[in-house]
Amino acid sequence: MKKVFLLLTFMLSFLQIKADEGMWLMMLVKRLNGTDLQKQGLHLTPEEIYSVNHSSLKDGIVQFGGGCTAEVVSKEGLVFTNHHCGYDAIASLSTPEKNYLKDGFFAMNNKEELPAKGLSVRFLVRMDDVTARINAKLNNIMSADERNAIIAAEYKAIQKENSENGKYTVVVRDFFNGNEFYYFVYQDYKDVRLVGTPTESIGKYGGDTDNWEWPRHTGDFSVFRIYADANGNPAEYSLNNVPLKPKYYLPVSVKGVQPGDFTMIVGYPGRTNRYLTSFGINQLVTKDYVGWVDASKTAMDVMKKYMDKDTGTRLDYASQYASVANYWKNRAGTIESVNKNGTIADKQKVEAKFQEWANQPENKATYGNVLSEIEAYYKLIADRNLERNYASQFQRNAKYSVIPFRVGSALKSYTEQDAAGRAAMKGKLTSQIESTYDGFHPEVEKDMLQTMLALYKAKVPFDYQLPVLKYAVPTELANQTAGSIFATKESVLKFIDNPSKEALENDPLYRFSGVMVSEAMMFGDKYVKADDQFAKNTRLYLDGLRKANPDKAFYPDANSTMRLTTGKVDRLPIRKDRQYYGVKDNFYTDMTGMVAKYKKGDAEFDLPQRLLDLYKKKDFGAYKDKKGYMPVNFLSDNDITGGNSGSPIMNGKGELIGLAFDGNSEALSGDIVFEKQWQKTINLDVRFLLWVMDKYHGAGYLLKEMDIRK
Template sequence: MWLPMLIKRLNHTDMQKQGLKLTAEEIYSVNNSSLKDAIVQFGGFCTGEFISPEGLLLTNHHCGYGAIQANSTPQNDYLTNGFWATSKDQELPNEGLFVDILVRMDDVTGKVLEGITASTSETERAKLVAERMAAISKEAGNNGQYVSYVRDFYNGNEFYLFIYERFTDVRLVGTPPSSVGKYGGDTDNWMWPRHTGDFSMFRVYMAADGKPAAYSKSNVPYKPKHHLPINIADKTPGDFSMVFGFPGRTKRFMTSHGLKLEVNQLNKSRIKLRERKLALWKEDMDKADATRIQYASKYASTANYYKYSIGQNEGITRMHTIEGKLVDEDKFQAWANDAQRKATYGNVLNEIAAAYNTIEKYNLHNIYLNETVLGTESLMMAYRFSALNNALKSGDAAAAQRAAQDLQGRLDGFFKDYNAATDKKVFAAMMKFYSEDIAKDQQPAAFKAMVAKYKGDFNKLADHVYSNSFVVNKQKTEAFLKNPTQKKLEADPAFAIVNSILENYLTTIKPKLDEANAKLATANRLYVAGVRLMNPDKVFYPDANSTLRLSYGSVKDYSPQDGVVYNYYTTMDGLMAKEDPNNEEFEVPAKLKELYNKKDYGRYANSKGEMVVNFITDNDITGGNSGSPVINGRGELTGLAFDGNWEAMTGDLVYDADYKRCINMDSRYLLFIIEKYAGANNLISEMTIVDKPSPGPADAASASVSKGNTPQAELLDAVMTEAKQNLNNGKDEFKIEKKKGDVKVKLQIKD
């Protein structure tokens, strides 16, 4: 996950060997149009890319899911039926949705760490670093013109500034039905083979003067500095591919102590709690379409990392990841014990172990606060009243009015997608888990008293809360906000539970975790610095932190287990083989079946006449990369990244070169759905579509040998051209022989 601004120095030569045809400046440039100008951070949680000069934006269906769901009603169910704007005036606005477009990134390590030495205390260091990061960010923001921030890299050893333009007028243009965009549902999530059309389309708008602006009918489509052409040629194993996007968070420098905590505490808890919540939601979603629509986005989001946690634990066990870390740590300790290094690095691993011992004792409370308390809708809404409560307590009438207005603005969105009866069941289950699993001396007295009052019957506790709390009813909440009082708010049972747990966490749990995490951060910084010093010839990439990164690799199949080999692409034949009309996850729309039966694929079929749906590469991705473009060596979009594979769920913690695969929707299936299924030719006409095979390492080798006019070079060019054509035509075996004078070149390919 390389920083684009460093590609020229660190990676460009290697990328050229693998098939890259672009210069480093064509990938990242501040002064000229480059690939980076086509990439956006979508909504702060996904990636998107411009695919037309009219601001047409492509991202995943699951990234656009919230916007699709927000625009859906039982009468206009875009989740089920899809949506296509046939003209720009039909495109749908989305309040709160934004995209960030990178202006530039700068290395500010020197500015942040100026004057800080080994003798600087950790307290003073943290203070100086925080102040300087804030000052640099503020100055770069240019009085609100840009969104800017400084992020630390390599666990606080380096610092980079990122400057973005934020556009807030982002309109829904098109989405296939969920039966296409979410085909396979939770069953296929994280799995290969895959047959999912995971895409949605938006358009970014700007003011007439080219600047970002709030939604207005007078706004005009954004004119990107660069948009990606779309390649519809066949792909072959070895074809160069890169993924450009915003990976969320990796922790690959984490030690064995941290891995044990992830496996035994975080993942196990997440699996247990989310499994129960998902079951309760699904029970009510299956009973009513209105509830299904209300909870569709929440269910998908919750299920995603539920399944991820299961796969990650299995992968860490299979790969013996913890054992491998222990070996690395033994090597580090031996290096650190050198007399010249011992004072700085000798005790680092012991300090890491001690910090994790404290964290483990209190971290379960931290997990449960997020999963059970704030993971229950009514309690999350009650938590949002904390600012109002603080204002009422302080007597600040102006602050109270602002807080009340803010809450009033949230009500429509919250209650539109809220079912009190469903949430009540979740509340009872989550509070039971909290009461039983959190150490009693870490629970607030008020909560324990409430549990005791109902003799541990959490259904009765739920009856009390949902009968007496105003936060579970829109009209009651509105009535309270018209005349809010501290007394009434603190008497509300939902708020009382949240407030007691939160105050207890902030006063007794968080300080202990903060102290331990501060010690851990210091030790981790020294550990990573030491690891890099210990391996001076190795080029390290930093952990992901939601900043723009580039991963490069190739189209590639894999073997998940003995005796099994997964092909690098799937087709509509496999999609139809999975069809199950009685299972909503595997329903196939009638129009799609009709196109399949007629083999009406148009120009989007491959050379064998197949409609390719998905393909895999060995690119390095994680959450946040969803919606990232898969780009060939000429800078053309060949697919859309949307998932990782089950066998490599360890990816956030350790990269598995043998198993790691990036699952992508093929560019041809994208265009087939838009043109043949949806008939949205207005969108097709905006795009730049090319049909030329993607460059692979063979092309790069040919190019390097072909310099000059030697007979060998001429013959090799001719052989490579013919071989590529044979491969694209699906031939498994062929021979080619070329002669010129005394020179002969022969090539034989066998399946």
């Protein structure tokens, strides 16, 4: 393995890391100052946390399914993640007869574990800084096309140099708005199996009502296992595969937590925009997110109408509904938080200081007009972005709007082949169709197409609507679905057996979908020059902001790469408008509050009788707190965002004390600005997780694989 000189820098600077704010790349800790983490409770050495040549904490943490985080917790490749991270896999494995999503499931041995089709996990092998290499070939004079071509060529070369002939996946990312560049070497495992999930009334307790709210009482976890070939290498699913012997797995602590205890989270946060200007934030809360919230709620209402009528429909749309609902509440909360917390005014103060620096003679030529040009850009694209948000939700939720183009492109190629060519394509094409139409309900999709198109036409300014959508009649388009090639999986498969290029080209949905995609691309082309100049200005703004504040530690925005955030177990101020269910020290919740919220038969607050019986007997086993209560969730002040779901929260010894799974409504503007007073992480206490596995579901045998420390 190629040696990289990361560790020395890491060791020299690690003890100066700043707690709370920041999602830090390990290689960037040299930029931090002012806090000695050993005094706060860290007991690990830098090499125990990150090492290229030896097993370390990073080797026990994976990116899960591309959008979450998970941690390896046993010598047999067992992993914990959130229930909502495993939700899609659990729903896909469920049927009305075996509804694992609703009833829960735990395998009692390896043979009972269920292959999760399409699910993979990603281990970080190493990373390195290639900023100097790439920036040496760039300058501020070249055009955007020239710059992008050079960067793309370097990315390709770096990937080839480090993939070891395809053994590894290599990803190169830009940081600080394109001012710096790093590459990441990953190893992907594709045989991942469901080991267990709590009943939905535990794993999703509180539903949409409690989402993003504190206090929470949610057992948000699921359990999977990674399999490999006999040599420990990644392999496609096979009965011959064996549980992975990981390089590292996290020990589990059942000691419990107290306010002020040191905490550390390592995971894969998805996306933040902490250096967004006041103009950009104003665009989000007055245009972009307004459209997102409106369109998301409309799509949710359509899905729910059918999900409430039929269990099969509910299972097929459960994951999509949960995802849309999560972002709907997040975006709505962000608008409220930005307005309540004075976020725009705070950004304007930062920009005023930047402008003073930019106006200095030595800086003016490069930086003097950056902010004014950024402001002008947002005025130019205000309604264009509104259209994008309604259009994106239309395409995301109305499958009839995109499936004809995606599948139709393959069908077009199929019709152009001779008999031999079609025979060669048929198997792969059939598989694509089966996958595309998995969980597809024509009556739901017809309604969704009509409803979302009508919303788009009503809410997007007329001059900014795509022509094909502007002049389409929602009811007429929806009625055309019945006779389309793309109406159902069966109708597409029938077409494969009797293909006709003429029939395809005359299909109303195929024509509609293709024109919509084409027009969207042409619409975007109108703004290419403006977008390119905006990208340059945002790069210069952050470059200048860092130069204007040389004593400040800047961390890069999250972009789905492994990050470290540190903090402590912490409280939120008690609010008079909230009920706390007997908890007076507002850093944790327990089963008393969970049972107090219980509403028999309620979709969000029902609880299984077995849990109520165990609670009544106070049968908490070894998992209860030393004060006698059964903990459920707790708060910390770590800095996380979407993608951190399922991340391990650890104590100073690197022991797992819980799973991060949510943030709080008071700080939903957190992706834009860190609100130090309000921003918290809501964590599942690992003691409740183990209690559910052992006492409730009877899967205590799994604990024997783990290193559980009292």
